[in-house]
Amino acid sequence: MMGEGTTTGAQVKGGSGSGLELEEMRGIARVMSGKWCLDVLASISAGSKSYSELASLTGIDHKQLGRALQNLQEGSLLAREVDVSKSPIRVRYRLTPLGSEALAVLDHLARKRRELLLTAEGPG
Numbered sequence: 001m002m003g004e005g006t007t008t009g010a011q012v013k014g015g016s017g018s019g020l021e022l023e024e025m026r027g028i029a030r031v032m033s034g035k036w037c038l039d040v041l042a043s044i045s046a047g048s049k050s051y052s053e054l055a056s057l058t059g060i061d062h063k064q065l066g067r068a069l070q071n072l073q074e075g076s077l078l079a080r081e082v083d084v085s086k087s088p089i090r091v092r093y094r095l096t097p098l099g100s101e102a103l104a105v106l107d108h109l110a111r112k113r114r115e116l117l118l119t120a121e122g123p124g
Contacts, residue, residue: 028077031075041099043057044094044095048081048092048093050090054093077096077099078096080093
């Protein structure tokens, strides 16, 4: 007998009882696990950035940065904004609401993990 929170078929039951599509969870995990994707998301978390700002902040080479930006856009975590009212055209990248939520979830999980590790170590 499987309890709540166990994987059955194509769905995972959450604490609220609503079914989450396992394939969608895999998809978002795949996007976020891409090389440099978390670095890019973290760099944009404080506000939109241009390509050159991201390259400078992260130190990622142009090919890898372009790939990460494309993956994050395809995963709906990042939006590309083009301002054609200025010359030269300005392109900036910003988090989507989903991207902001994903970072908040990861931040929460990282904090919980840190708490668990500190608890497991016990008093010094």
